[in-house]
Amino acid sequence: MPKLTIDGKSIEVEKGTTLLAAAQQLGVYIPRYCYHPKLSISGNCRMCMVEVEKAPKLLTACSTEAAEGMIVSTTSDKVKAARRDVLEFLLINHPLDCPICDQAGECGLQDYYMDYSLAPSRFRMADKVRREKRRPVGPHLVLDKERCILCTRCVRFCSEVTKTSELEVMERADHSYIGLKEGKALDNGYSLNIADICPVGAFTSRDFRFKSRVWFLKKVPTVCLGCATGCLIEAHHNENIIYRLVPRPNPDTNTWLCDHGRLTYKSVQAGDRLSKGVIKNGLIDLEPALREVASRIDEARTSVAILGSPWLSIEDNAALARLAKDGVKTGSYCFDFNSEQGIKDGILINKDSAPNTSGVKAVGAAHGGIKLAELSRRITAGEIKLVLTEARAAGLIKQALKSAGTRLIVFAANRGEIPPDTYATLPYASYFETPGTFINYQGLRRRTEPPVKAPEGVKPLWAVVNKLAAYSGDSLRLESAEDALEGIELK
């Protein structure tokens, strides 16, 4: 266990720890461009140079192992001069198009220039090396070769994380640039991470391009509901519009975030977002829609079937269970879903595309209910006159519904989700608009925080269920989402 001193503070670290990691443990920040904790060490940007006593030259902190008795300085004049000079080199050919660059505001060059350089440029604008700008590479990214500082984080990401190796440093020395290998497109399902890890504005997201400046964005920590992995994410939003989702790196689940997950926010702002009820194909105000659904349920009563959904939160599933047990008082309700879970591609994407299969099990354990196969059998046998469920869950019993011609009433957030031949649809607030609890494939509890407000009049599903029961003359007494959780044991 080597013991060393950094800026006068001594620390004992594991063997093999780099100076940069040791400094981080001490709370000493060393600037870096090419270093990324989840990628291999490259040591090419030279930004993390530190002075080590008895070493003839400055050393790169990211690639130097800590050794016994090292005395390291990160604040000496030599280090300061080195940082300033490295920045000057990096900025020689930088186009300085910050006004049109999406990275401005979270750019490594801007930040470090303000922190470590502040030197005026000694080079003429006219002498800068010109390169290709705004080249679309793949469906999600734009590459600006002029802004690139050749830190190779993107190259290492593609070869080490996705193992697809689309990117490479082409040519040599002053001519080098990041390029796509011939015949390849940057579309590996994780490509938007490159826009995140790029410390400058060389790779920017095509989706986020020119939508907003980053300093306007407010950040809400929430959870990705794209699959059962349940990655922790941060929603960046402003004035009730979500602009992008970025990962919140954590040791349990994720460092990265897949492209599919990053674009899940789109449905909230899509043109087909429901703010009214739908009866057959016609839009109808919420109140009459609720009344219509309530009277259809009243007609059928004990031959109503209620199916939970692994796409809904535990609270909303529990509210549906309460509606079945205490409101409609039917025996045919089901909170039993079994899908194979586990990471499909070795990175993040789960075999189970629903985010809450494990959570629904907890609801089933507390409230009972029948198996999904039994429900399908009852529907096919014609014992069920009306099925109430969530739009995507209705797909699981599609065959049975089709053969029996049972009346289907669904909850849906978007019109595109509604299955064909649905009798009525009620809108509900999605989990970007209301909090909800989920359990991911590891059994970890995940709670969403809403960054935006639901369209006017649209309530969370548990509140819609509560109202539905009230219209039929039963009270579930659900005042809040927590009321629905009563009796459910969460780890």
Add this chain to the structure above:
Amino acid sequence: MISVKKVNNKPLNLLERIYLREIARGIAVTTRHFFTNLLNPKGMPTIRYPEQTRPLPGNANLRTRHRLKMRSDGSPKCVACFMCQTACPAYCIHIEAAEYTENTVEKYPAVFDIDLSRCVMCGMCVEACPEDAIAMDTREIPGGALTREEMIMTKESLLRNLPDGSAHAQSGNARSGYDLTTPSEEEPSRKGAANRLANEYLKSRGEE
């Protein structure tokens, strides 16, 4: 130093406290002005603003209605960097950015609105602009309007030419007191890359 002025608040005397005489005096003053203006309307000090305006003193350094400067091809110099919107203390600027597909300058404002009913004419937007694309040198003082909508200036109205027809950057600058004519080869522009790109674009069109 704070200057102190002593105010002599004399108590009112009896005649003043009855008010009747003072009211009569006040009415007399009003009536005198009424008849003076009725018989000699040209001597009235007030004008019918905003239909009528007063000529501004020629050498005054004023912040007047905004305008967006244009490149010589008529496109706005603005690159929608949102600096003015960020700097604006009154939240009166609304920009929506869009992308040129062919021009070398990538970004331009598809929407650029200034809500003059909120604007406090502080000039922060002009200070903040890295492209020198917004100016307050039209020497027009924004007038009143009957609806809020009329007080919102759109991109089209902001790109309107100056009254004397000098729409382009060069002529506008002479007035505002500093010179931003084309940078010479020895002294490259420090106004940011988009400006450089614009210059190059213009050069490629042989217009510079």
